Amino acid sequence: MRLVTCFRAAVRGIAISVLLMAGSPSWADWRSELPTATLVGQGDFTWFGWSVYQARLWSPTATFSWDQPFALELIYRRELSRDTLVQASIDEMRRMGGDAVDEARLTSWDSEMRKAFVDVQPGQRITGLYQPGKGASFYVDGEPQHTVADADFARAFFAIWLDTRTRSPELRRELLGPDKARR
Template sequence: MLGLLAALGTSAAAGWQQALPAARVVGSGEFSWFGFKLYNARLWSPVTPLAADTPFALELTYRRSISRDDLVQASLDEIKRLSGPAVSAEQLSRWQAQMQQSFVDVQAGTVITGVFLPGQGAQFFVDQQLRHEVRDPAFARAFFDIWLDPRTRNPQLRRQLLGQAQP
């Protein structure tokens, strides 16, 4: 029994790393908005440079309090901006519901890690605990494009995450 409890404890402690056991930091940077430092970001992957259909994890360590509703709305706004008419209102509504389940109200120090699983979807961990899994590859691509698409609002952070610039 003790061995089973130890194994379960190790598994729970592994968090998102269990999905990407060979992952290492590709790059990192900080996101600020109008001078306010919102979060530190790190991109993890077993493969560098990051290839198109490689699994990866995007870890965001928040520096201030932000409500779940604000996180969801900001994500939706960016997905709409990047996707345009390619994403229907119905699809956005489904994705909004998925993000409501995936995110939490954050405080300084809260860590949310999203894991991109090509062809499957995404997993979201809050402080190393699996919060929600979204089995929708289109959502996963659209969500992570917020940071990794060349048209991102913060091209400097994108370059840092991809290991192309110093933080």
């Protein structure tokens, strides 16, 4: 009888611990910021035949809009350095922004991305949460990494994948869906 009582107490203690941890903010990921998000689309990004990452676009509605928050999740298939991620992003933001984006702003954005990104390993995820008019928050494997309170940065960064001028129109079509990719 004493063994049964001890067992029940242990199980109760474990259950309470699990419930407390589940309610802990450290368990919160980007989904707590966008609780009604559903998968809009997904696709693979390849570079010269090498699979680099799988991208997934999440939105509170079944469609993408720059006027509402959304999350872009990248699941890496290759090891890449933070420097590579930041430089590729800066190059694309410069290309797409043209004369509207000056070097001082790009230098500031470079610094922000260095706080938001990490050296990635295969299977690792970086998710960017777009907040219209506010900026973007980044999560690494579901853990908050860095928030950039700059709406221009957020628009320029996510345009890399979602703007009509993207270098990867096929991935954009897969993310937005074939009937929505013209926006």
